[in-house]
Amino acid sequence: MADNAPPSVPTSGNPTVDALKAIHPLSPILPQFEPTDDTSVDAASAYNTVTNGPVAQNVMEQSAKTKGELSNLAASRQPPTYTAATGQQLTHYHSFFSELLSWRNPRASAIAYASLVALIFTFRYLDVLRWALKLTWMALGITVAAEVAGKVVLNSGFATQLRPRLYYTIPRETLDAAIGDVHELINFFVIEAQRVLFAENVYVSAAVALSAFISYYLVKIVPYWGLAVIATTVLFFAPLIYNTNKELIDAQIKRAGEIVSAQTAQLRSAAQKSTEQATQVTKQYMGDYTAKAQSLIKKGAHQTQDYTAKAQSLGHDYTAKAQSLLGKGTQKTEKHDEKEPLKPTDFPAAPKDDIKTTEPESKNEPEPAVKHPGGPSFPIAA
Numbered sequence: 001m002a003d004n005a006p007p008s009v010p011t012s013g014n015p016t017v018d019a020l021k022a023i024h025p026l027s028p029i030l031p032q033f034e035p036t037d038d039t040s041v042d043a044a045s046a047y048n049t050v051t052n053g054p055v056a057q058n059v060m061e062q063s064a065k066t067k068g069e070l071s072n073l074a075a076s077r078q079p080p081t082y083t084a085a086t087g088q089q090l091t092h093y094h095s096f097f098s099e100l101l102s103w104r105n106p107r108a109s110a111i112a113y114a115s116l117v118a119l120i121f122t123f124r125y126l127d128v129l130r131w132a133l134k135l136t137w138m139a140l141g142i143t144v145a146a147e148v149a150g151k152v153v154l155n156s157g158f159a160t161q162l163r164p165r166l167y168y169t170i171p172r173e174t175l176d177a178a179i180g181d182v183h184e185l186i187n188f189f190v191i192e193a194q195r196v197l198f199a200e201n202v203y204v205s206a207a208v209a210l211s212a213f214i215s216y217y218l219v220k221i222v223p224y225w226g227l228a229v230i231a232t233t234v235l236f237f238a239p240l241i242y243n244t245n246k247e248l249i250d251a252q253i254k255r256a257g258e259i260v261s262a263q264t265a266q267l268r269s270a271a272q273k274s275t276e277q278a279t280q281v282t283k284q285y286m287g288d289y290t291a292k293a294q295s296l297i298k299k300g301a302h303q304t305q306d307y308t309a310k311a312q313s314l315g316h317d318y319t320a321k322a323q324s325l326l327g328k329g330t331q332k333t334e335k336h337d338e339k340e341p342l343k344p345t346d347f348p349a350a351p352k353d354d355i356k357t358t359e360p361e362s363k364n365e366p367e368p369a370v371k372h373p374g375g376p377s378f379p380i381a382a
Contacts, residue, residue: 062107069105084191085200093188101239113236117229124225 076099077092084090103109122128147157199205211234215227222230242249 066107069108073099073105073108091184091188093185103240116232120225120228
């Protein structure tokens with residue numbers, strides 16, 4: 001019995017290593033392994049040591065925390081208590097993305113960021129479409145070959161045997177929930193675009209404008225997938241940096257706001273002074289021009305009165321002259337009418353003999369003739 005006993009194995013003090021050495025003893029020629037009760041106990045203790053060790057405990061704790069944070073992120077999909085500037089109720093995705101980007105659940109946020117970046121690199125460096133097509137024709141080819149081979153050999157296809165009794169269908173409740181979720185997601189982007197456009201939050205609108213301005217120049221040298229990685233990184237890590245250095249950033253923002261307010265007040269006062277000076281100068285010029293206009297109007301009125309008086313005096317003079325001329329003509333007419341009437345002796349005596357007339361001698365002159373071109377001439381009758 002003593003000759004058949006396994007050789008003794010030196011121990012190192014580590015239960016895991018000692019258990020492995022007990023299972024596989026180190027020797028030039030490996031003897032046949034014969035498990036004993038002591039070996040089983042050592043293996044069980046090694047397993048318990050590995051599964052209950054500090055590394056395993058840390059892994060289990062991190063897994064539990066990750067599950068809890070993912071559950072908290074999923075439970076945050078509730079409509080927020082606050083509303084938009086228009087009083088409109090926001091979607092539950094506002095709470096979800098706010099919780100995700102705030103890094104209150106760091107493991108869930110890190111997993112989401114890593115997943116998005118991995119997805120971008122996957123579509124960039126892997127030909128997903130060709131792989132999907134390849135997988136499709138290979139799967140269908142195997143299915144068709146198995147069905148044909150089964151019918152030839154066993155008179156019953158393998159695909160037929162694996163076919164379910166009822167094909168899987170999507171329940172209406174699941175489809176309605178998915179459609180409603182997509183509807184909420186689309187409304188989230190639509191509402192946020194309008195809030196940014198109409199500057200509901202000035203800082204957010206300014207940040208989006210700055211990002212668009214930088215992207216306008218980066219798109220010339222950076223590919224689209226690079227811009228997607230940069231945008232995802234900024235979107236996730238900008239809130240993290242703000243939450244980490246919130247006091248410092250808020251103090252700087254407050255200081256910048258005070259400087260802007262002071263400069264604005266200074267500009268407002270300068271503009272007010274300039275406006276007052278311009279108003280006074282305008283009033284002065286308006287008063288001068290008004291006085292000049294009134295003086296011109298008065299001069300014009302006086303000149304009009306003078307011209308009217310001169311016209312009236314000229315009219316009176318011409319009227320008097322006309323009346324005097326008419327009076328002279330009337331006197332002449334009256335004097336002519338006062339002359340003696342005409343007598344028969346004032347006219348010459350009428351002739352008593354007949355008036356003799358002498359006829360001129362007629363001369364035999366030819367009558368003029370009308371000559372037509374190309375024809376005979378005809379005399380004109382007297």
